[in-house]
Amino acid sequence: MKLIFVSGGVISGLGKGITASSIGRLLKARGLKVSAIKIDPYLNIDAGTMNPFEHGEVYVLNDGGEVDLDLGNYERFMDLELGSDHSITTGKIYKSVIENERHGEYLGKTVQIIPHITDEIKRRIANVARDSGADVVIIELGGTVGDIESMPFLEAARQLGRDLGRGENIMFVHTTLIPIMGSVGEEKTKPTQHSVKELMGMGIGPDIIIGRCSRSLTQTAKAKIAMFCDVDEKAVISTPDARSIYEVPLILESQGVADYIIDRMKLKPLTTKRNMKDWESFLNNILEPKKTVTIALVGKYTALADSYLSQLEALTHTGAKRSCKPAVKFIDSDDLLHNEPASLLSDVDGILVPGGFGIRGVEGKIAAAQYARENGIPFLGVCLGFQIATVEISRHVLGLEEANSTEFDPETPDPVISLMHEQENIEDMGATMRLGAQTVMVAKGSKANDLYGKTVISERHRHRYEVNPNYIQRLEEAGWKFTGKSDDGRRMEIGELEGHPYFVASQFHPEFRSRPMNPSPLHLGLIDAAIRFKDDKTGTQ
Numbered sequence: 001m002k003l004i005f006v007s008g009g010v011i012s013g014l015g016k017g018i019t020a021s022s023i024g025r026l027l028k029a030r031g032l033k034v035s036a037i038k039i040d041p042y043l044n045i046d047a048g049t050m051n052p053f054e055h056g057e058v059y060v061l062n063d064g065g066e067v068d069l070d071l072g073n074y075e076r077f078m079d080l081e082l083g084s085d086h087s088i089t090t091g092k093i094y095k096s097v098i099e100n101e102r103h104g105e106y107l108g109k110t111v112q113i114i115p116h117i118t119d120e121i122k123r124r125i126a127n128v129a130r131d132s133g134a135d136v137v138i139i140e141l142g143g144t145v146g147d148i149e150s151m152p153f154l155e156a157a158r159q160l161g162r163d164l165g166r167g168e169n170i171m172f173v174h175t176t177l178i179p180i181m182g183s184v185g186e187e188k189t190k191p192t193q194h195s196v197k198e199l200m201g202m203g204i205g206p207d208i209i210i211g212r213c214s215r216s217l218t219q220t221a222k223a224k225i226a227m228f229c230d231v232d233e234k235a236v237i238s239t240p241d242a243r244s245i246y247e248v249p250l251i252l253e254s255q256g257v258a259d260y261i262i263d264r265m266k267l268k269p270l271t272t273k274r275n276m277k278d279w280e281s282f283l284n285n286i287l288e289p290k291k292t293v294t295i296a297l298v299g300k301y302t303a304l305a306d307s308y309l310s311q312l313e314a315l316t317h318t319g320a321k322r323s324c325k326p327a328v329k330f331i332d333s334d335d336l337l338h339n340e341p342a343s344l345l346s347d348v349d350g351i352l353v354p355g356g357f358g359i360r361g362v363e364g365k366i367a368a369a370q371y372a373r374e375n376g377i378p379f380l381g382v383c384l385g386f387q388i389a390t391v392e393i394s395r396h397v398l399g400l401e402e403a404n405s406t407e408f409d410p411e412t413p414d415p416v417i418s419l420m421h422e423q424e425n426i427e428d429m430g431a432t433m434r435l436g437a438q439t440v441m442v443a444k445g446s447k448a449n450d451l452y453g454k455t456v457i458s459e460r461h462r463h464r465y466e467v468n469p470n471y472i473q474r475l476e477e478a479g480w481k482f483t484g485k486s487d488d489g490r491r492m493e494i495g496e497l498e499g500h501p502y503f504v505a506s507q508f509h510p511e512f513r514s515r516p517m518n519p520s521p522l523h524l525g526l527i528d529a530a531i532r533f534k535d536d537k538t539g540t541q
Helices: 014-027 070-078 091-102 111-130 148-164 190-199 219-227 243-254 255-264 277-287 305-321 341-345 362-375 386-397 445-454 468-475 521-537
Strands: 003-007 034-040 085-088 136-141 168-177 209-211 235-238 291-299 322-334 352-354 380-384 404-405 414-419 434-442 456-463 465-467 482-485 492-496 504-505
Touching: 003 014, 003 148, 014 034, 014 136, 014 168, 014 243, 014 255, 014 465, 034 070, 034 111, 070 136, 070 305, 085 091, 085 111, 085 380, 091 111, 091 148, 111 136, 111 148, 111 492, 136 148, 136 404, 136 445, 136 504, 148 168, 168 190, 168 255, 168 468, 190 209, 190 219, 209 255, 219 235, 235 243, 235 414, 243 255, 243 277, 255 445, 277 305, 277 386, 291 341, 291 521, 305 521, 322 521, 341 362, 341 414, 352 362, 352 386, 362 380, 362 386, 380 521, 386 414, 386 465, 386 504, 414 468, 434 492, 445 492, 445 521, 465 468, 468 482, 504 521
Parallel strands: 003 136, 003 168, 034 085, 034 136, 168 209, 209 235, 291 322, 291 352, 352 380, 380 504, 404 414
Antiparallel strands: 414 465, 434 456, 434 482, 482 492, 492 504
16 A cells, blocks of 8 residues: 555645645656545544535535545546545544444453554555555545544554555655745744644654645745754645646646655656646636636525535536636525515526525525526526426416425425435435436437437436426426436436526536536536627627
8 A cells, every 4th residue: 555644734724635636636647546535533424414504515426425525626636436435534433443342343352542443544544545456545634633533543644654664655745834924924934843743743754744825935934844844855845825726736746746756655657747738728728718707606505615616616627618717606595585686697697506405595596597597597407406497487487386395395285396205204314315326318409418418327416305206297398398317217307498598407416527627518508508698698709
């Protein structure tokens, strides 16, 4: 096993996930096979029951794992498809050890953090490293050094360094904050020194220090950090504020990070050439777009952009494909209850209604869908957005004024959206939805067929409710055509409105499989339609 641990100090939010993802991108560009693990020190088994305001979006993997959003970054940057085993939480570790104890696997032993908890952590890391077949596995240690809940994971990492050998088989990358203080703009290295001291107190000395700062570090600051933190000067890496997260791999590459890792770990890349041309072209289209469109994202968690991270990245990927910047206008769906929709939406070129749970904000989302439908504005609904579009059409086209989802009104006379049959007797909340990749059959000649270029696709799901089969015929007669269905034909997966430039919605989450070089087809359709809509509005040819 060859493992790279990425830790963080001083404060959270320094970009450990982007750092880990960027290192993986660079190593993969040299022909190495990479994989990734995210360690989260919270007691939740997974991220599935967390409020997006608490922890950002819940990212869904192919196997149905509900995980931290950083696994989305890994998949996007490294073009991987990971599984639930690549997410390790304190909850998973303690649950496993306690179950083992109850089954009698530790008979006669006093079960303790060391060795039982740390052994379980090491076992899971080793299993992923073995099963992935990767040349190197990058492991992000969530939280910050010094957190009580992170200590067992740091101890397990230390033990792995001792077991496998530092330098060649194990490397530690530590990200820290380097603030700029005072009118003269002096770089303060003391927070980094204290963070590294804390890490070394756990028996771990970093091999690389990633210094997060608002500007590039001076050579003087690098030399000072190298001396006081006992690392090579060339291993002190400056990561100033970037114009895009997708610029970070190139920032690291310019400072020789991949070369340093390959040399220290005695890796054998297939090429010594820096094969990043596609990435550079992708980044250039983000930073220097030829046009701009405004996309309204109508949701209930808009106060925290990370709640919709994968949606935003999918828009970025599709925008880059068309050298177009999607300027996202966040609109709290509740605001559409207290304002005329035109006052908030008349200046946009497209509307995106993403997923969500709970009744708050639903009527505002319905108002947004109605405005898009009646005014010919390109619209994309995802998961709940698909159900919202169905309710809106049922009310205002079919004339079923009290149509609703039973999630929001169990007594509605027209339950056009209802609980899936197999969900009816489920009581536990965690990992019990329809989750993960499912096969979808796409109708020939549909917009979705044109965008995907095939009639059989696989997309990731996360929902409990679905279109009520009793209303499908009436909805299709009204022009809401279900052009995507589950492989058994029971569930409606894609809706397209006849006679509208682009009014499309999906029960699945296409954003989870969007990649920089292979963007989500449905988001691409939204951007293309938004470009046409803006051109028609402004008279541009």
